Amino acid sequence: MKIHVHTLLATGLVFLSTAAVAQTNAHFIATLGELARPEKQIPFKAVIEATTHFHVLDFDTNNPAHIELHKKLLQAVALAGERAAKEGIATARANEAGNHIEPFVRTALREVGLLARAPINAAGSTQVTGYPDVEITGATPCYVELKTYSATTVNTTQRTFYYSPSEHPKITRDALHFLLAYELAKQERDGKTVFVPVHWKLRSLENLAVDLKFEFNQSNRRLYGDDAKTAQLSEGAIK
Numbered sequence: 001m002k003i004h005v006h007t008l009l010a011t012g013l014v015f016l017s018t019a020a021v022a023q024t025n026a027h028f029i030a031t032l033g034e035l036a037r038p039e040k041q042i043p044f045k046a047v048i049e050a051t052t053h054f055h056v057l058d059f060d061t062n063n064p065a066h067i068e069l070h071k072k073l074l075q076a077v078a079l080a081g082e083r084a085a086k087e088g089i090a091t092a093r094a095n096e097a098g099n100h101i102e103p104f105v106r107t108a109l110r111e112v113g114l115l116a117r118a119p120i121n122a123a124g125s126t127q128v129t130g131y132p133d134v135e136i137t138g139a140t141p142c143y144v145e146l147k148t149y150s151a152t153t154v155n156t157t158q159r160t161f162y163y164s165p166s167e168h169p170k171i172t173r174d175a176l177h178f179l180l181a182y183e184l185a186k187q188e189r190d191g192k193t194v195f196v197p198v199h200w201k202l203r204s205l206e207n208l209a210v211d212l213k214f215e216f217n218q219s220n221r222r223l224y225g226d227d228a229k230t231a232q233l234s235e236g237a238i239k
Contacts (some may be wrong), residue, residue, distance in 0.1 A: 036214045044163075044208040048177075051165040055174040059204040065140045066176070072112045073144075073202060077180060080108035081197045088187065088194030097184055097195040098148040102133055105146055105180065109136065119143070123168040130170060131163045132177070142176035145205075148184050148197075163210065177205040 045056035060066050084104045089097045109116035119135040121127045132143035147160060161179075183199035221227050 038214065039212040041209040042212060044177075044210050045206055047163065047210060048171060052169045052171040054171050056177045056206050057174055058206045059176055069114075069136075069140045069142065069176070072114055073109075073178070073180075075112045076105065076108040076114065077200055077202060079111065080104040081182060081200055083108070084182070085196045085198070088189055088196050089184070090192055090194050092193075094148070094150060094184060094186070094195060098146060101148060101182060101197070102146055105144075106134060109134065109144075114138065116144075119170040120172065121166070121168040121170045122172055125168070127168075127170050130166065132170060135170070140176065141173055142178060143171065145177075145179045147179060147181040148195075149181055150184055154183070159211075161210070179203050179205055179208075 048054065048056050059070075080101070081104075084101055089100045091097050091100055106116050106118075115137045116134055117137070118126050118128050119132060132145045134144040134146065136142045136144065145161070149160070179202070181201045181203075182197040183201075184195040185198045187194055187196055219225075
């Protein structure tokens with residue numbers, strides 16, 4: 001709709017007939033209908049290529065560089081897990097524990113000789129939120145996404161992996177992509193509830209298939225804040 005109006009304004013035509021408006025709106029609604037239709041089993045490597053123009057490389061068990069990287073990853077995974085289990089992750093909710101395990105993993109990756117850091121996005125800024133969690137630079141670059149799960153949810157259909165395209169993506173090179181997941185168990189220590197890793201899984205993501213669920217969203221500012229004033233009917237304090 002905006003494109004059509006702006007084009008006409010640029011040519012000095014500012015009159016739109018009722019029929020033209022209706023036709024444009026119908027096309028807009030039809031387009032939204034197509035966008036809102038969910039898609040399933042889309043190759044993740046195709047999604048990354050389409051949104052970043054970089055490739056998810058295949059992990060090659062016959063490639064010496066990949067074998068060496070895998071060896072160091074295993075060392076770091078075990079080390080991080082042991083330290084997190086010893087210290088315990090004190091958090092009120094299990095789904096928050098994943099954020100707390102990231103420092104253990106990054107530290108362990110560096111200690112085994114890998115150049116691990118929070119990813120630098122396409123704008124040159126360090127970005128913590130969003131996929132992926134860790135970037136490993138060097139001769140064999142790779143990205144690592146960190147997850148946690150429990151034994152009771154491992155085979156459920158609960159969605160826990162998310163990727164959202166960005167104007168400044170965190171993927172800035174062709175690389176291997178891994179997912180590292182720790183299984184957490186709840187324990188009581190010194191009167192406090194802690195989560196501890198008891199198992200881990202490392203997988204390569206070149207064969208991952210993802211589902212697309214279109215989402216419409218809005219910010220608090222436009223719902224309740226300054227930008228919502230024109231649509232607000234009334235408000236009041238509770239006494």
